[in-house]
Amino acid sequence: RxxxxxxxxxxxxxxxxxxxxxxxxxxxxxxxxxxxxxxxxxxxxxxxxxxxxxxxxxxxxxxxxxxxxxxxxxxxxxxxxxxxxxxxxxxxxxxxxxxxxxxxxxxxxxxxxxxxxxxxxxxxxxxxxxxxxxxxxxxxxxxxxxxxxxxxxxxxxxxxxxxxxxxxxxxxxxxxxxxxxxxxxxxxxxxxxxxSIGRTARLAAEAQELLHALAAQDALTVMNGKLIALRRLRELDGSRQRNLLRYVLQQRDIAPPSELQISGGLEQLLTAREDRNPVLRWPGGQVRRYRDNLYVLEDDPEQLADAGPDTIQWDGHEPLALGAIRGRLTIERLAGEPSGLNVRFRRGGERLLEADHAHHQRLKKMFQARGVVPWMRAHVPLLFQDEELLAVGDLWLSSEFATRLGEGARIRWEGHADPF
Structure with a gap:
């Protein structure tokens, strides 16, 4: 055809x-x-x-x-x-x-x-x-x-x-x-x-095929799933680091930044102090560092999040759509007619009493312990009843809410950007 x-x-x-x-x-x-x-x-x-x-x-x-x-x-x-x-x-x-x-x-x-x-x-x-x-x-x-x-x-x-x-x-x-x-x-x-110029184009295309093959080989050892492992990336010389990043961007169908941005951005991502979370941004994409990995993202979740009301009232019986980044919240097989349910997003200072815990825990510490990336923490839906925090997405449930859901019921958070 x-x-x-x-x-x-x-x-x-x-x-x-x-x-x-x-x-x-x-x-x-x-x-x-x-x-x-x-x-x-x-x-x-x-x-x-x-x-x-x-x-x-x-x-x-x-x-x-x-x-x-x-x-x-x-x-x-x-x-x-x-x-x-x-x-x-x-x-x-x-x-x-x-x-x-x-x-x-x-x-x-x-x-x-x-x-x-x-x-x-x-x-x-x-x-x-x-x-x-x-x-x-x-x-x-x-x-x-x-x-x-x-x-x-x-x-x-x-x-x-x-x-x-x-x-x-x-x-x-x-x-x-x-x-x-x-x-x-x-x-x-x-x-x-x-x-002559046609020959140059053919030779350049052939050289690019070799660079592509080298990057694919490096990816086998450097990539940690979808993430770039910093320790392994540092074992490559600078040209191979840049070549690998261009390869990963191509695989994700993300237009790359300029060569100057790649060089300077990688230097910052690799050398910043451990307590820093540097970001390389350009129109259409970004690379973020968190802990021991680099995250390659198509767009900025902080800018893409759907602006909505601070508090969303919810009856819990129908799925609640929260946007492309924040996903959808569902309570399956919910019994009864709970009142006062509402969904919010982080404002700071939230605490949750989990099952098997004697004391409330700060949500910030829970995110850190679970490895939730900083740029997604503001997009995890928080389910409240009045002012009591019941659930954090489907990552954690309060002790009381877990009991209240009853046998066979569960909360699901789906269709969202990866929080890890």
């Missing part, structure tokens, strides 16, 4: 035409196209109509997806549009289906130069991969070995018509500036630069 990303420009028009010719020869090939309408250009509706016309002529099914581009993301219009476009592609791709894009050799050259100018490492210089996992299927770029002149010749030979996006001439955009003003001058001096 093949799905072509169709913009209507030269590259994707040639790709769709070529694949349609192949699909006619092989009955087992299922071919379709998808066009993303970004709504950013006054001609966007016309481009969609021309894609429909092309697919009608080629007898290829076309799906049009309209997307909302977040222009306030701080990424720039081009990057925000690309993110929205690929999110649309991922959402519609079937299991095992190939998404085929029309990137060619000149796109590879531009991408390598842009990333080099931005200080990319070997992963970035690997640039555009020929094939990679994508959503439920694969992302494939079959034209990477071909140049634009070859695509233009193919289009002329088959009398193909395509869309010329006027924004491709805007040299205020970095990629267009390279394409129109910089790269032609470089080619005059180094005619073989496209092949």
């Amino acid at each position: 093949w799905c072509v990303a169709l913009s209507g420009g030269l590259d994707s028009t040639v790709l769709l035409h070529g694949l349609q010719q192949l699909a006619r020869e092989f009955d087992y090939v299922s071919l379709r196209a998808v066009h993303v309408h970004h709504g950013l250009h006054t001609d966007a509706d016309d481009w969609t109509a021309r894609c429909r016309s092309l697919c009608r002529d080629l007898d290829v099914p076309l799906e049009v997806r309209r997307v909302d581009v977040d222009l306030d993301s701080g990424q720039g219009t081009e990057a925000a549009a690309r993110r929205a476009r690929y999110a649309a592609f991922e959402s519609l791709l079937d299991e095992g289906e190939l998404l085929l894009t029309a990137h060619h050799a000149q796109d590879q050259v531009e991408t390598v130069l842009l990333r080099l100018l931005r200080g990319a490492g070997v992963k970035g210089l690997g640039a555009i991969a020929v094939r990679s996992r994508f959503g439920r299927g694969w992302l494939v770029r079959p034209l990477l070995s071909l140049g634009r002149p070859e695509l233009e010749a193919c289009a002329r030979d088959h009398a193909l018509r395509w869309i010329e996006d006027p924004t491709n001439r805007d040299t205020d955009l970095d990629r267009n500036y390279l394409r129109h003003d910089v790269i032609p001058a470089l080619r005059l001096r180094w005619p073989g630069m496209d092949a």
